Amino acid sequence: MTDKTSRAVPVENFHGVLVADPFRWLEDPMSDETKEFVRNQNVQTREVLDALTVRHSIRKRLETLWRLPQYFTPVKAAGRLFFLQNDGQKNQPALYVVDADQAGDTPRLLVDPNQMSDNGTVALTQYSVRRDGTKVAYATAKGGSDWQIIRVVDVESGENETDFIQWCKFTTPAWHPDGSGFFYTRFPERDESGVADQSQNAAVYFHVLGTDQSADELVYARPDAPELGFYPHVSHDGKYLFLHVTKGTDRETRLYVRELEGSGEWQRVLDKGDAKYSLLGNEGSRVYIQTDLDAPKGRIVSFDLRSPEPEHWTEVVAEQDLPLTYADFAKDALLLLYLQDAHHVMKVRQLSSGDDYEVELPTVGSITGLFCSQRDEDAYFGLTSFLYPVSVFHLNIATGAVSSVWDASAAFDVSPYVTKQVFYESKDGTKVPMFLTHRRDLALNSDNPVLITGYGGFNISRTPAFSPAALQFVEQGGVYALANLRGGSEYGEAWHRAGMLENKQNVFDDFQSAAEYLIREGYTRPERTAIIGGSNGGLLVAACMLQRPDLYGAVVCQVPVIDMLRYHRFTVGRYWVGEYGNAEENKEQFEFMYEYSPLHNVVQGRVYPPILITTADSDDRVVPSHPYKFTATLQAASPGVNPILLRVETEAGHGAGKPISKLIDEQTDIYAFLADTIGSGKVSE
Incomplete structure (x- = not known):
């Protein structure tokens, strides 16, 4: 089909080259x-x-093939596992909870996005568990949109609280250690045209449970740099609030921090935008990051927040022949994911001894999710391959033992x-x-x-x-x-x-x-x-x-x-x-x-x-x-x-x-x- 109406064809001059755009009228989705x-x-x-x-x-x-059970990597909090799962009969995965030492038992349903629409177009996109395991902040999106709405569910009753947070994209709530509320990132109210840029002027807010979003406290914004995005993270010891700072899809990132309590000044720890900086965790004022600065395939370094300049860094894991794609901080250990000819290899660096070991994976494939915590020796990960549906495994970090949690490979x-x-x-x-x-x-x-x-x-x-x-x-x-x-x-x-x-x-x-x-x-x-x-x-x-x-x-x-x-x-x-x-x-x-x-x-x-x-x-x-x-x-x-x-x-x-x-x-x-x-x-x- 072509347009049969009479219309002028737009022509633009690109550096002396005239370029016609006869179907520009199709850029208006509402016409x-x-x-x-x-x-x-x-x-x-x-x-x-x-x-x-x-x-x-x-x-x-x-x-038949799509109606098989689907499993996702769990989050562990207060002795429980929180995870998404689809029994194969529903349009969307739902959020469940089960005691960690009884993972094989029937889990309890917490949030079911399938009940939020008649046609299954509402998806649960993110969730964050309060440290005591009694509340979960979760985000949903409708119709495949990137826009999210954040709500809070009480774990014991399974009932939603009154909290309702709008104008969010790609944000995961970061709970305050006292459980009073959480930090999150939002944007100004959206333009409904579907054409305008909706991803500028992000700002970090703190939401107190049970209050209206209009009362949320502005924590950080950069009106002088509207293209920056912010991802809040509360340190495991409850001392610091970190911001992982991005600019669109650029590889280069930044890291900001302030003490959690009070209204202290923000420290732009790494703010040159000259490399990738991913926060892994901290031990007191010593911070561990993954970076590709002077290491194109990635390495891990640590530094004291009082001296964050590269000349004061300590190299923890040197650059390897294989690219380091992801790392995370566990109890006295770092979990490292490398790519070897486009499939994952998982290694563990024991921080106390400096020793490494490679985790024996059940099949050659991809790690689809990894959870660990500086407070725990347990880790969980998903594994998949072309002939291997996502299955979930437990890793005892101290011993290296891998055991099955939910196995879909025999379907x-x-x-x-x-x-x-x-x-x-x-x-x-x-x-x-x-x-x-x-x-x-x-x-x-x-x-x-x-x-x-x-x-x-x-x-x-x-x-x-x-x-x-x-x-x-x-x-x-x-x-x-x-x-x-x-x-x-x-x-x-x-x-x-x-x-x-x-x-x-x-x-x-x-x-x-x-x-x-x-x-x-x-x-x-x-x-x-x-x-x-x-x-x-x-x-x-x-x-x-x-x-x-x-x-x-x-x-x-x-x-x-x-x-x-x-x-x-x-x-x-x-x-x-x-x-x-x-x-x-x-x-x-x-x-x-x-x-x-x-x-x-x-x-x-x-x-x-x-x-x-x-x-x-x-x-x-x-x-x-x-x-x-x-x-x-x-x-x-x-x-x-x-x-x-x-x-x-x-x-x-x-x-x-x-x-x-x-x-x-x-x-x-x-x-x-x-x-x-x-x-x-x-x-x-």
Whole structure:
């Protein structure tokens, strides 16, 4: 569909280059024309997808796989475990509590977000337990939005208190040691248009239990630096209030602190914004942090708050060959997570002796959550892999013993399948790892359906994880491939920088080289090769489709960043400039962004593979105008050979908190589309 009305086409001058933007009218989500465009696209898409006869069998299998119990890493407080869990029959995980020494018993339900909406679109996104275990502050979000509302539940009665906190994003309440209230971060009241930037002028407040939010005390704000974000943390000894300070998605962070009691001055301990600084904990006035200053793969140092300058630091854990991705402080120990060729390795550093040991994990995979406390020798973690649903384990830090708490790995038989890791060369000779999951009896006959995914940006690693939809694809003879592209953190900051700004083309080359490897090695051929990616991964698959349409038989492009010349003008896009660049303000950055920007590289009359583009009407992170404009541009340029489908979800956002019912609907559409385009097989009844 293209716009048939008469309208002037906006043209902007970017450093002497005139760039037309014929579908800019789709940037207004509230206009009647945009709403009509979305309605028409959804009608056309549903006509195509609903006619696919394989839908029923795919949905039936997904219903079975997704309706299995789901477990999440618990938090321990006052001898109890607090955790999210879904028995597989509900749309959203709910919050439960159980005595820590009776974790196998039936837990007690505390908060059920499934009761907060008729269609499962309210999700419980964060929670924080008071130290005495009697209250829990929890946050919910509706329709996939990043906006949160914080409430408080009484643990004994299971009843909500009167507290109601609005205008929050990404904040976890930090309880005062006396339990009287908590610190949190909020923003000014939101603009309902869905287009304006909603992530400026964050401020830290203290909320006293049982009072109205209007009475909350302002603790810290920086009107001179509206782009900064603040994450409060109360030290385990109750002496200090720390602020972890961020600027959008920038890797560089800051650390501020003041004494908790009184109205003492804030100390901007680390405020240069020159490296990553993550607080781990403290012993009195000595603070432990994880940093990449002078250590691109990460290290741990300590310093006294009276002398925080780097020349006074003590190195606790030196930089290793493997990148240190996460660390936490336990009782007399540090828990360390490293990445080894894109999967996690867990080590423990005993502070009293200085000795290390490696934790023996039940499978090669990813740690999905880690809880420990400076007051306890117990730690809990989640573990997952492509053929291993998230299971939760207990670690005795003193002995290194690992025991199962909740095991989901026996839910079905995965013995017919295998995951292996291969390494291939990218265009410039760089060695790139890739995980492949498929049937053990797979024949390398160049005729298997293959689905390749990746991300390649923002220092984010894609590590092994269980996906019901991907398993369904593998069950039907497909090869599921995860390429660990440059731009992530798989091999440290150098790997990240090799895929950002002027090096972004490396990410696309890595991905295209993955497809070429699988074709060359006899796994598949282009007609049976599909690619899928979301958000920055949506940019990835869009750019690769436009650059190498000959490599792919189908494309699934989810909540993508598409307009690289204007992305920074919408919601939180301005915080991605450090990763992508700013085409308006920098001529050099314009040149390399314009060269790959998907919106500006669609060629009139060229045949592109069949593509399914997805977005959501409540996406307040990557605004829907990106996929809207991309769809309109592709359709206007298309010779009409292959379908160009836009699927717009209602009452959904960027992906977080999506109810299982909507996930099954979406994945049924995606895998039916793939079955129709690359012949990924029909599910056995």
